Amino acid sequence: MNKQIITTLSIAAALVIAACGSSSHESASATTTTASSEQPKSAATDPGSYDPKRGEGKYDASNVTVGALDAAMAAKGKSIAETKCFSCHKTSEEKLVGPGWKGVTSRHPAHWIMNFITNPDPMINKDPEVQAQLEICLVRMPNQNLGEQEARDIVEFMRQNDGAK
Amino acid sequence: MSTRNLSICMLAAAALYITSCKPKGTSNAVSGDAASKTYVAPGKYDEFYSFVSGGFSGQLAVYGLPSGRLLRVIPVFSVDPEKGWGYSEETKPMLNTSHGFVPWDDLHHVEMSMTDGVADGKWVFVNGNNTPRLARVDLKTFRTAEIIELPNSAGNHSSPFGTENSEYIVAGTRFSVPEDGEAGDVPISSYKENFKGHISFVSVDKNTGNMAIAFQLKTPGVDFDLARAGKGKSNGWFFFSCYNSEQANTLLEVNASQRDKDFIMAVNWKKAEEYVKAGKGKKQSIKYAHNKYNEETHTATSEMENEVTVLDVSEFPDIVYFIPCPKSPHGCDVDPTGEYIVGSGKLAALLPVFSYDKIQKAIADKAFEPEKYAGLPVIKYEAALYGEVKKPGLGPLHTEFDGNGNAYTSFFVSSEVVKWNIKDLKVLDRQPTYYSVGHLMIPGGNTRKPFGKYLVAYNKITKDRYLPTGPELSQSAQLFDISGDKMQLILDFPTIGEPHYAQAVPASLIKDKQLKIFDINSNKHPYATKGEGEAKVVRQGNQVHVYITAIRSHFAPDNIEGVQMGDEVYFHVTNLEQDWDVPHGFGVKGAANGELLVMPGETTTLKWTPDRTGIFPIYCTDFCSALHQEMQGYVRVSPKGSSVPLTYSLGDKLKNNLTAAK
Numbered sequence: 001m002n003k004q005i006i007t008t009l010s011i012a013a014a015l016v017i018a019a020c021g022s023s024s025h026e027s028a029s030a031t032t033t034t035a036s037s038e039q040p041k042s043a044a045t046d047p048g049s050y051d052p053k054r055g056e057g058k059y060d061a062s063n064v065t066v067g068a069l070d071a072a073m074a075a076k077g078k079s080i081a082e083t084k085c086f087s088c089h090k091t092s093e094e095k096l097v098g099p100g101w102k103g104v105t106s107r108h109p110a111h112w113i114m115n116f117i118t119n120p121d122p123m124i125n126k127d128p129e130v131q132a133q134l135e136i137c138l139v140r141m142p143n144q145n146l147g148e149q150e151a152r153d154i155v156e157f158m159r160q161n162d163g164a165k
Numbered sequence: 166m167s168t169r170n171l172s173i174c175m176l177a178a179a180a181l182y183i184t185s186c187k188p189k190g191t192s193n194a195v196s197g198d199a200a201s202k203t204y205v206a207p208g209k210y211d212e213f214y215s216f217v218s219g220g221f222s223g224q225l226a227v228y229g230l231p232s233g234r235l236l237r238v239i240p241v242f243s244v245d246p247e248k249g250w251g252y253s254e255e256t257k258p259m260l261n262t263s264h265g266f267v268p269w270d271d272l273h274h275v276e277m278s279m280t281d282g283v284a285d286g287k288w289v290f291v292n293g294n295n296t297p298r299l300a301r302v303d304l305k306t307f308r309t310a311e312i313i314e315l316p317n318s319a320g321n322h323s324s325p326f327g328t329e330n331s332e333y334i335v336a337g338t339r340f341s342v343p344e345d346g347e348a349g350d351v352p353i354s355s356y357k358e359n360f361k362g363h364i365s366f367v368s369v370d371k372n373t374g375n376m377a378i379a380f381q382l383k384t385p386g387v388d389f390d391l392a393r394a395g396k397g398k399s400n401g402w403f404f405f406s407c408y409n410s411e412q413a414n415t416l417l418e419v420n421a422s423q424r425d426k427d428f429i430m431a432v433n434w435k436k437a438e439e440y441v442k443a444g445k446g447k448k449q450s451i452k453y454a455h456n457k458y459n460e461e462t463h464t465a466t467s468e469m470e471n472e473v474t475v476l477d478v479s480e481f482p483d484i485v486y487f488i489p490c491p492k493s494p495h496g497c498d499v500d501p502t503g504e505y506i507v508g509s510g511k512l513a514a515l516l517p518v519f520s521y522d523k524i525q526k527a528i529a530d531k532a533f534e535p536e537k538y539a540g541l542p543v544i545k546y547e548a549a550l551y552g553e554v555k556k557p558g559l560g561p562l563h564t565e566f567d568g569n570g571n572a573y574t575s576f577f578v579s580s581e582v583v584k585w586n587i588k589d590l591k592v593l594d595r596q597p598t599y600y601s602v603g604h605l606m607i608p609g610g611n612t613r614k615p616f617g618k619y620l621v622a623y624n625k626i627t628k629d630r631y632l633p634t635g636p637e638l639s640q641s642a643q644l645f646d647i648s649g650d651k652m653q654l655i656l657d658f659p660t661i662g663e664p665h666y667a668q669a670v671p672a673s674l675i676k677d678k679q680l681k682i683f684d685i686n687s688n689k690h691p692y693a694t695k696g697e698g699e700a701k702v703v704r705q706g707n708q709v710h711v712y713i714t715a716i717r718s719h720f721a722p723d724n725i726e727g728v729q730m731g732d733e734v735y736f737h738v739t740n741l742e743q744d745w746d747v748p749h750g751f752g753v754k755g756a757a758n759g760e761l762l763v764m765p766g767e768t769t770t771l772k773w774t775p776d777r778t779g780i781f782p783i784y785c786t787d788f789c790s791a792l793h794q795e796m797q798g799y800v801r802v803s804p805k806g807s808s809v810p811l812t813y814s815l816g817d818k819l820k821n822n823l824t825a826a827k
Contacts, residue, residue, distance in 0.1 A: 082695075082696040082697075082698050083685055083686070083695045083696040083741065084685070084696075084741065084743060086696060086697055086698065087696070087697045087714060087716040087719070087721065087741055088716065088717075096816075097717070097718070097719070138790075138791045138792055139717050139718060139790045139791060139792055140717075140790070142716070142717060142742055142743070142744045142747065143743065143744040144742070144743040144744065145682060145684075145743035145744065146743075
């Protein structure tokens with residue numbers, strides 16, 4: 001019986017609203033715009049496709065190639081790193097806030113490094129090695145808004161730092 | 166179900182029906198689907214940005230609509246300890262005036278920059294009422310970019326209303342006063358003789374936004390209240406409401422309410438502009454501050470301007486015409502077509518609607534009253550009038566438009582919003598507000614193309630609307646859905662300060678233009694530290710300049726010794742981050758001002774004068790990373806003349822670097 005009363009009252013209430021309302025039946029949808037995602041689509045939709053050898057971002061073996069050391073590029077890379085990187089990284093093997101740079105070019109190909117330093121957030125979320133590093137450092141590497149050439153110059157400096165000729 | 170039970174249900178339904186159709190109680194005015202109309206789900210954006218005056222807080226609040234969520238509070242004519250605004254050395258000049266540092270004002274009205282009569286989303290202009298100022302807020306950074314002081318003025322209330330392409334933003338004085346300077350030392354009782362109303366026309370550079378006082382109109386001494394520019398056909402004209410045409414200087418409550426009609430002053434600003442260009446204005450020596458914030462040096466400068474061009478309207482017969490308007494007009498609002506001007510006499514029992522075409526014809530026909538006002542022509546009321554809205558409510562203040570031929574007027578005394586049709590002047594709907602509405606706002610409702618979906622009423626009194634908070638209660642905004650025939654109250658939310666006017670624009674006009682970081686490479690601050698290798702501490706006499714960097718999560722340097730009593734220490738903090746939403750804060754124990762909040766790529770300075778010897782911690786005040794609590798350091802202060810050398814360091818590695826940099 002109780003249930004019936006509630007049902008009846010609900011119907012009555014609906015009737016009342018219908019009787020008094022004029023514009024109240026218009027659809028309330030479409031009052032908001034959807035937040036656009038900052039992340040690349042693959043980051044949100046397809047975590048399984050992550051390739052730890054390549055990293056995630058614009059770069060791969062086809063568009064990043066290294067040859068004989070370009071000292072001018074390395075000098076530029078060092079200058080950029082002084083502003084944007086050396087607060088947290090030493091050029092030795094010693095960890096400061098983040099790991100030391102010594103040997104990084106033998107651990108990772110140039111395109112992986114360029115992906116990581118230009119697109120750190122998705123890789124911190126997915127790359128097993130980076131996640132292990134985060135457990136040690138506890139500070140997520142900031143996105144320092146490096147341009148393509150800036151990132152490439154920094155890689156050249158890392159190569160120089162690792163003894164490339 | 167038995168017959169008896171059924172009849173009980175019917176009775177209950179009848180009772181519900183009766184109560185729900187009588188919106189007397191405050192809760193019953195809201196219908197069932199209100200929540201869904203204002204609900205913006207987590208992660209979703211609002212449809213509109215609204216910029217709401219913070220009144221006597223001196224700040225500008227930004228709310229999303231329809232949710233009513235507070236997105237930002239922008240300090241304009243105020244200091245703001247949260248943001249270090251007015252506390253950092255770089256922002257102090259923004260609050261400079263000819264009276265010196267004035268860290269407060271009364272911010273009433275909001276005007277978006279316009280292109281072709283619609284908001285373009287570049288800037289918001291706001292007025293400072295008390296120490297007359299006009300400010301421009303940049304909508305890339307949501308920061309105050311420029312403030313200009315207004316000479317010959319007092320009570321900059323009739324401001325900051327603008328023309329169709331923001332050629333001019335006006336600033337009309339509410340309190341007429343003698344012109345600035347020594348000649349102002351006159352008896353107050355000589356008001357009629359010596360007090361004048363000055364209206365500044367402030368030009369705005371279309372590209373940079375830079376403001377300048379192009380000219381001032383010197384008018385009879387009355388109280389200028391509000392204003393609107395013509396639009397479309399009436400572009401080229403400006404309409405100012407004014408009261409105290411009695412020219413009373415005491416007990417205005419009574420003495421300025423004597424005449425049956427005051428005025429709307431119609432100004433042919435294109436004509437005034439021609440006179441100024443022809444060199445007809447008089448140059449007046451005067452002093453007023455002009456403050457600008459430079460985004461590359463991250464530093465404001467304050468310059469004292471020393472001249473203004475004044476046109477005395479009594480010397481030019483075709484600039485100014487008075488239109489009689491009943492009983493102390495407040496709002497003076499122009500409809501989207503530019504044809505209708507609605508005058509809202511605060512004490513009047515009707516709403517006059519004037520016709521631009523009829524005003525032009527009256528001027529051509531010289532349909533003037535036999536008696537001039539202060540030597541200026543007064544158009545005959547009937548010659549300018551389109552018609553009157555009869556018995557609209559009590560205490561009309563402001564009118565906005567929905568673009569569909571309807572006007573919406575706020576009524577303070579009867580505490581309601583009234584919708585009426587502009588063509589036939591018939592009242593279509595009225596809804597109560599809680600309580601005592603002042604301004605109201607429809608997104609774009611003052612422009613050529615209103616978005617007639619929402620209306621927000623800004624209320625002066627909230628009494629029983631929210632959980633009580635002692636003697637001082639917040640004011641409120643009430644959101645109505647006006648997409649149907651009847652206005653529907655769907656939300657109310659508390660506001661900061663006292664909300665006067667507001668404007669709103671579609672979010673799409675602004676949201677994608679946001680500056681996310683300052684490029685560290687473009688930082689031209691003279692004390693910028695672009696990398697820890699450049700961090701240093703330099704003594705210049707008794708000034709100690711600390712070039713200090715912040716990045717997650719340490720300062721460089723973080724140990725400083727050799728500061729002495731009597732020193733002035735300047736911490737120039739550069740945030741080396743280049744990622745959105747990673748500011749660092751900076752506080753030092755005992756600093757007699759505030760904190761810094763430094764955006765990525767920015768340099769900001771905190772001045773600290775130690776008052777005792779000892780060890781003073783510094784730390785980051787804005788949670789920046791998992792190691793934020795470790796972002797700290799120490800400064801040692803020794804007696805004057807101490808032999809402790811000036812040193813600075815960060816760990817071991819950087820100590821060497823820093824030493825090498827010395």
